[in-house]
Amino acid sequence: MSAVITASGLSKRYKTSLALDNVSFQIAPGRIVGLIGPNGAGKTTALKAILGLTDFTGSLNVLGFDPRKQRDKLMGEVCFIADVAVLPRWIRVREVVDFVANVHPRFDRKKCEAFLARTKLQPGQRVRQMSKGMIVQLHLALVMAIDAKLLILDEPTLGLDILYRKQFYQNLLEDYFDENKTIIVTTHQVEEVEHILTDLMFIRDGKIVLDADMDAVGERFIEVMVNADKADAARQLKPLDERQVFGKSIFLFDGANRATLEQLGETRRPSISDLFVATMKGTYA
Amino acid sequence: MKTFYWLVKREFWEHRGGFFWAPIITGGVFLLLNIMGIITAEVLGASHGIHFGASSGLHSVMTDMDAGDMSKVGFALDIAMYSAMALLTVVLGFVVFFYCLGALYDDRRDRSILFWKSLPISDTSTVLSKIVSATVLAPVIAVIVGIVVGMLQLLILAITLSFHGVNVWHLLLMAHPFRIMVNLIGYIPLYVLWALPSVGWLLLCSAWARNKPFLWAVALPVATGLVISWFGLMGLFNLPTTWFWKNVVQRGLFSTFPGTGSLFGTNGESIAHNVADNPNMDFMDLTNTYQLLASPNLWIGVVIGCGLLAGAIWFRRWRDDS
Numbered sequence: 001m002s003a004v005i006t007a008s009g010l011s012k013r014y015k016t017s018l019a020l021d022n023v024s025f026q027i028a029p030g031r032i033v034g035l036i037g038p039n040g041a042g043k044t045t046a047l048k049a050i051l052g053l054t055d056f057t058g059s060l061n062v063l064g065f066d067p068r069k070q071r072d073k074l075m076g077e078v079c080f081i082a083d084v085a086v087l088p089r090w091i092r093v094r095e096v097v098d099f100v101a102n103v104h105p106r107f108d109r110k111k112c113e114a115f116l117a118r119t120k121l122q123p124g125q126r127v128r129q130m131s132k133g134m135i136v137q138l139h140l141a142l143v144m145a146i147d148a149k150l151l152i153l154d155e156p157t158l159g160l161d162i163l164y165r166k167q168f169y170q171n172l173l174e175d176y177f178d179e180n181k182t183i184i185v186t187t188h189q190v191e192e193v194e195h196i197l198t199d200l201m202f203i204r205d206g207k208i209v210l211d212a213d214m215d216a217v218g219e220r221f222i223e224v225m226v227n228a229d230k231a232d233a234a235r236q237l238k239p240l241d242e243r244q245v246f247g248k249s250i251f252l253f254d255g256a257n258r259a260t261l262e263q264l265g266e267t268r269r270p271s272i273s274d275l276f277v278a279t280m281k282g283t284y285a
Numbered sequence: 286m287k288t289f290y291w292l293v294k295r296e297f298w299e300h301r302g303g304f305f306w307a308p309i310i311t312g313g314v315f316l317l318l319n320i321m322g323i324i325t326a327e328v329l330g331a332s333h334g335i336h337f338g339a340s341s342g343l344h345s346v347m348t349d350m351d352a353g354d355m356s357k358v359g360f361a362l363d364i365a366m367y368s369a370m371a372l373l374t375v376v377l378g379f380v381v382f383f384y385c386l387g388a389l390y391d392d393r394r395d396r397s398i399l400f401w402k403s404l405p406i407s408d409t410s411t412v413l414s415k416i417v418s419a420t421v422l423a424p425v426i427a428v429i430v431g432i433v434v435g436m437l438q439l440l441i442l443a444i445t446l447s448f449h450g451v452n453v454w455h456l457l458l459m460a461h462p463f464r465i466m467v468n469l470i471g472y473i474p475l476y477v478l479w480a481l482p483s484v485g486w487l488l489l490c491s492a493w494a495r496n497k498p499f500l501w502a503v504a505l506p507v508a509t510g511l512v513i514s515w516f517g518l519m520g521l522f523n524l525p526t527t528w529f530w531k532n533v534v535q536r537g538l539f540s541t542f543p544g545t546g547s548l549f550g551t552n553g554e555s556i557a558h559n560v561a562d563n564p565n566m567d568f569m570d571l572t573n574t575y576q577l578l579a580s581p582n583l584w585i586g587v588v589i590g591c592g593l594l595a596g597a598i599w600f601r602r603w604r605d606d607s
Binding site: 048051053054055071072073074075076078079080082086087088089090091092095098099100102103104105139 | 287288291292294295298299392395396397398399400401402403404405406407408602603605
């Protein structure tokens with residue numbers, strides 16, 4: 001199957017800064033891609049370009065559409081949750097369901113109502129009367145009832161408590177995701193999405209600095225816990241990062257020989273957050 | 286088409302206060318004030334021993350009236366019915382003005398534009414639905430409310446007079462409620478055309494301004510007008526400075542007020558003439574109001590309005606929540 005998104009030479013310049021700097025990537029169907037980067041790295045700009053919400057230079061193909069020219073058609077196949085609370089505050093649950101049911105050809109009203117029945121939301125309730133968590137529940141119920149090929153989540157759980165956050169990803173995996181769908185998610189809560197991602201993309205200063213699937217990440221990056229006596233030997237292998245825990249040093253290696261590392265100490269797969277911190281070193285300096 | 290219907294319905298949901306409750310409350314207050322006025326007059330009249338037309342006297346006056354006098358009573362009643370609409374018209378003008386200013390701005394400010402834009406709806410239909418809500422939906426509701434309020438007003442007057450011995454139905458037959466209805470409803474298409482440049486300008490500001498669309502929409506034409514006045518720039522075109530104020534500032538900002546077309550359009554003078562000559566509200570008849578169609582002022586406004594709206598659609602496409 002062909003790629004869901006093909007971007008090549010994507011650039012976007014704001015007045016003072018370059019938000020996207022000649023970025024190229026491909027996303028295949030049936031993947032859950034984590035787009036991760038520090039604040040202001042260009043994540044949201046990249047998503048906006050994909051959604052046709054902003055202009056850019058370069059070429060971008062999303063599900064066969066050019067988002068700049070065919071945004072309305074593209075949105076028939078793509079769903080989007082921007083960080084919490086973009087639902088209009090005046091609207092009622094009943095109204096928003098009615099509206100989406102009548103303007104979206106791929107919306108399944110029964111499904112949506114079934115999702116809503118699992119929450120405490122009342123049909124007559126207005127968005128302004130809801131907590132952040134409830135707004136996300138409503139938005140998720142709407143989005144999961146749409147049979148879209150691509151779902152884009154931009155910081156979907158920002159500001160939610162842990163119960164809502166866990167439930168959010170659980171619903172998404174159990175009731176929504178399948179091999180025909182693709183999800184792109186940006187978040188700062190890396191630990192939460194770590195186990196559901198199939199692909200990882202790091203973005204920094206408008207450039208993609210890492211683009212790999214999770215298996216490749218596991219092969220390529222190795223963390224070794226080394227006793228003090230072997231630390232110098234480890235340093236000579238040019239680790240990406242070094243930190244101290246309980247008198248031992250933990251080294252992060254990129255593409256080093258696994259057998260060599262195993263002689264130095266216990267090896268393991270690094271967590272995405274450690275990898276992220278190591279990769280983004282000096283971003284704000 | 287179905288999408289468009291729901292888009293307009295969406296506008297109604299969001300602006301129920303302005304589109305629906307504002308005219309109803311205005312009409313209600315109008316009737317209440319009238320009733321209070323009548324009661325005050327009756328109480329004062331009774332306590333001071335003044336009898337309006339001396340009850341039975343009024344009755345005999347009515348029976349003595351000839352056809353000409355009768356028609357004057359009828360037109361007095363018509364004016365009572367129009368007066369309700371006149372008040373609603375002013376309210377409608379404000380509602381449409383501020384609706385247009387916020388229509389493409391409010392959702393950018395509260396970021397709900399990200400939700401609306403995540404639905405498969407083109408920016409053109411979104412903007413069109415807002416134009417239709419402003420120029421058709423809001424006036425239709427106002428006119429319906431105006432007609433109902435006008436009828437009630439008529440009824441209140443008739444009932445009051447019936448206490449003084451005048452036959453209610455006889456009196457009502459002298460008014461022309463159906464003619465008024467036709468005139469009011471028939472005026473709406475004319476309003477759509479006349480309001481277009483204002484609606485276009487306000488929506489353009491609403492779609493374009495990164496903040497404070499009101500200030501831009503009002504300050505820009507007024508500041509230009511001041512500059513032109515100071516430097517007497519209109520002299521270059523052999524036009525008086527007032528030309529700019531009248532045809533650009535006033536026309537661009539206040540055409541959302543229904544009736545301004547008839548007042549300030551080219552036939553404004555003929556109306557004044559008409560009223561002075563013949564005080565029977567004939568100038569509200571469609572044959573008179575639609576003379577505006579012959580005025581280049583209207584059509585130039587329509588062309589400019591369409592241009593401004595095209596600009597609004599373009600800005601709607603590319604402005605985001607930032």
